[in-house]
Amino acid sequence: MKQLLAWLDNRTGWSGILHEALYERIPGGARWRYVWGSTLVFTFVIQMITGIFLWAAYSPSAQTAWESVYYIQEHMFLGSIVRGIHHFAAQAMVVLMAIHLIQVIIDGAYKAPREVNFWLGLVLMQIVLALGLTGYLLPWDQKGYYATQVSTEIMGATPIIGQQLQFVVQGGPEYGHHTLTRFFALHAGILPASLIAFLGLHIYVFRRHGITVPEPERAPTTTFWPDQVLKDGVACLGVLAVVMGLAIFKGAELSAPANPAEAYSAARPEWYFLFLFRFLKFEAVEHFGLAFGAIYLPGALMTLVAAMPIIAWWKNGHKFNVVFTWTLMVAIVVLTGMALYEDANDEKHQASIAQAEADAHRAKELAKLPTRIPVQGASFMLQNDPYKYGPRIFARQCASCHRWNGHNGMGQPVMQTVDGKSSEAPATAADLAGFGTREWMRRILIDYENVFAPIKNSRWHKNATKDGKLEDVFHPFTSQKEDEPSGMMAGWSKTHSKILTKPEHAEDLAAILEYFAAKADHPGDVVNEKLLKRGKEILDDEAPLAGNVEMESCFGCHAAKFIDEPGGDAPNLRGYGYGSKEWLKQFILDPSFHYGSANQMPGYEGKMTAERLDLLVRWMIGDYHKPQNE
Amino acid sequence: MDNEKNTAADGVDASADSGEPRRNFMTSCVAGVIGAVVGIIPTITGLLFFLDPLIKKKNSGAAVDGGVEKDAEGRTKVANIADLSEVPERITVYNDKEDAWNMFLKQQVGAIYLSKNEGGKVSCFNVRCPHLGCSVEFRESQKDYYCPCHLSSFALDGSKQNKIPPRSLDDLGFVVDDDGDIWVKFQNYKATEATRIPVG
Numbered sequence A: 001m002k003q004l005l006a007w008l009d010n011r012t013g014w015s016g017i018l019h020e021a022l023y024e025r026i027p028g029g030a031r032w033r034y035v036w037g038s039t040l041v042f043t044f045v046i047q048m049i050t051g052i053f054l055w056a057a058y059s060p061s062a063q064t065a066w067e068s069v070y071y072i073q074e075h076m077f078l079g080s081i082v083r084g085i086h087h088f089a090a091q092a093m094v095v096l097m098a099i100h101l102i103q104v105i106i107d108g109a110y111k112a113p114r115e116v117n118f119w120l121g122l123v124l125m126q127i128v129l130a131l132g133l134t135g136y137l138l139p140w141d142q143k144g145y146y147a148t149q150v151s152t153e154i155m156g157a158t159p160i161i162g163q164q165l166q167f168v169v170q171g172g173p174e175y176g177h178h179t180l181t182r183f184f185a186l187h188a189g190i191l192p193a194s195l196i197a198f199l200g201l202h203i204y205v206f207r208r209h210g211i212t213v214p215e216p217e218r219a220p221t222t223t224f225w226p227d228q229v230l231k232d233g234v235a236c237l238g239v240l241a242v243v244m245g246l247a248i249f250k251g252a253e254l255s256a257p258a259n260p261a262e263a264y265s266a267a268r269p270e271w272y273f274l275f276l277f278r279f280l281k282f283e284a285v286e287h288f289g290l291a292f293g294a295i296y297l298p299g300a301l302m303t304l305v306a307a308m309p310i311i312a313w314w315k316n317g318h319k320f321n322v323v324f325t326w327t328l329m330v331a332i333v334v335l336t337g338m339a340l341y342e343d344a345n346d347e348k349h350q351a352s353i354a355q356a357e358a359d360a361h362r363a364k365e366l367a368k369l370p371t372r373i374p375v376q377g378a379s380f381m382l383q384n385d386p387y388k389y390g391p392r393i394f395a396r397q398c399a400s401c402h403r404w405n406g407h408n409g410m411g412q413p414v415m416q417t418v419d420g421k422s423s424e425a426p427a428t429a430a431d432l433a434g435f436g437t438r439e440w441m442r443r444i445l446i447d448y449e450n451v452f453a454p455i456k457n458s459r460w461h462k463n464a465t466k467d468g469k470l471e472d473v474f475h476p477f478t479s480q481k482e483d484e485p486s487g488m489m490a491g492w493s494k495t496h497s498k499i500l501t502k503p504e505h506a507e508d509l510a511a512i513l514e515y516f517a518a519k520a521d522h523p524g525d526v527v528n529e530k531l532l533k534r535g536k537e538i539l540d541d542e543a544p545l546a547g548n549v550e551m552e553s554c555f556g557c558h559a560a561k562f563i564d565e566p567g568g569d570a571p572n573l574r575g576y577g578y579g580s581k582e583w584l585k586q587f588i589l590d591p592s593f594h595y596g597s598a599n600q601m602p603g604y605e606g607k608m609t610a611e612r613l614d615l616l617v618r619w620m621i622g623d624y625h626k627p628q629n630e
Numbered sequence B: 001m002d003n004e005k006n007t008a009a010d011g012v013d014a015s016a017d018s019g020e021p022r023r024n025f026m027t028s029c030v031a032g033v034i035g036a037v038v039g040i041i042p043t044i045t046g047l048l049f050f051l052d053p054l055i056k057k058k059n060s061g062a063a064v065d066g067g068v069e070k071d072a073e074g075r076t077k078v079a080n081i082a083d084l085s086e087v088p089e090r091i092t093v094y095n096d097k098e099d100a101w102n103m104f105l106k107q108q109v110g111a112i113y114l115s116k117n118e119g120g121k122v123s124c125f126n127v128r129c130p131h132l133g134c135s136v137e138f139r140e141s142q143k144d145y146y147c148p149c150h151l152s153s154f155a156l157d158g159s160k161q162n163k164i165p166p167r168s169l170d171d172l173g174f175v176v177d178d179d180g181d182i183w184v185k186f187q188n189y190k191a192t193e194a195t196r197i198p199v200g
């Protein structure tokens, strides 16, 4: 064995190299302040390891990036841990880099003869920041998508070559497949390769000049192995513990799949770029233009940092550098703090984040259904989710008159401004929560006037009452005139509520409701066949209620109208089932089809696309995958 | 110098007589262990993640909204018995295919040969050749199933007719419903084996 090693040494000189690497002299003894460079190399190694494994599962395209990251995160063994390590180690690297830089400046390790190595370090810093920036986009979630767009727009603001630069990096005028393939090539190929090359040079030049020792007489001279290695190892262990802890207990976020049509006002860069983000928000900075704030000024500061070794040639140059560094750091910390503080107190920002989190949660929930994610991608899947979009459409199109459980569909009150004062607006049409369900029908049958009571708040009803012309307009309330169609259903409800609410008719009422539930045919609703049979007897065959009590038939008024037979003043109950998806769609497009002139609601024909109508109606009747927490 | 290096590398405390600083054996051990730990943890985690495919994930095979119609056993409809004859017919089998995060509906997943003999008995074979996985073809002239890749040949009942294939053709389980529709449980088996080992 010894002979073999000796032979190998003779041919390769490995033991010399090893000796060179391990037994570097450290005058003044091993110290904790020397560990930062090693922890940086260590975190980079972690990134290489986890990065390559993630590479084996990641798929860079607009329809598969979020999806593959979701799959890593939610389905693959230890996926969330591996992604978490990669995510947090990247941030640890930025922190360690800042510490390393400050330590180098304070100890004067950048001064002659180490100028070149300092510059190599600055190049490495740029590469690491670029790795962070490119990596942020790869999951193709709302957060990364919008934040990165800011970066590429800034790139586009570069004088002269801006647009060309932006197009080349993005792979075109807009974000798409090639943005991801290019960012991925940068993130997993070009940048790490450059980093390795520059790191090699950095370490080589570092060894050439040796370690910078502030107090050589502090302790006896030692060597890198094992004394300094032990300290480095403990520091690395600390870094690893923090990163693993964050990966396990916090986890890397995967926000909602990127959707250019879905505003995301909470777009923020990674936290270590927040200071720049906040700086750009100053009015004074904006005044000078984007190129000034985002390119010239940071460029000038970086140039000043790069000039530090030269500045240090002068007397007091080093002091200037130290003061400058601390000033810059304080400015960065203050700006970052400001950005965080402002965001924490910005309700709109918080709401936007909450929305993205809810969307992300929903996307993951839908992706776990047996249908998985459609080939068009998770964003498409979410765009066709009634649970997500139904409430929004309702809030925009319906909530000016209607309510949903008292709110606008999205859980918010509907507000109005009267005489400069903001107050909650009264509803002017029925609260549609539970439309077409048994409960809805029960209220229609026995409490008709109350269901439509909000109509009394409407302008047309108020005007008609004021002018004493209520009898001339159709309205759903009890009429004085016996045979006036407007009030007939209210009248029916008044007389029959007395009958139907009697305990002996409870089962018959349930049977009638079952009949209409079957007509409405809401998805997922299970009809009780026995009750339905009885309901058919009562409604179709006009059988008397229990105890031989007669009920005035529904189809006296509602019968004649079939689907291809519009007009009339009472809704069609025998065509499309009342309250069903088709009935509701047709009703929203053209209320007069069912009600003639007896309905004040405007038709939405031509005002709503078929897709949006479908989302709205499916939401109203509960035709969507119900979230687990409801 | 050389001697010095070797002893140090072996972890033996080297005295400072050659001008080298003192090295402590315990320090070396602890440093070595910590170094190994910080290296191994991320590597092992990543490696286990990479071995994810070895963790058995069962695909329910149940019918999916908008997908292929299936019975409780996961069989799909392939043909009607009335349309079959003694001449085997090659039929494409469709199924829903789960692929990581996607579910591809109504995909072509394979093909079968279906035939009916005079007695009305139906036979159903996977076209995959058990030798190395090419597709067999029915040869009218020879009345056999023939694989052009390495010349395997199988009789109409699926039994192997030369020494090339390791086993006979893979017949697939099916049921015929009241309407005469044939429902097949499509399955691929590992090639090269004398016994049938299901894959996927």
Ligand code: FES
Binding pocket: B129, B130, B131, B132, B133, B134, B135, B147, B148, B149, B150, B151, B152, B164
């Ligand atoms: S694969 Fe069919 S004979 Fe070899």
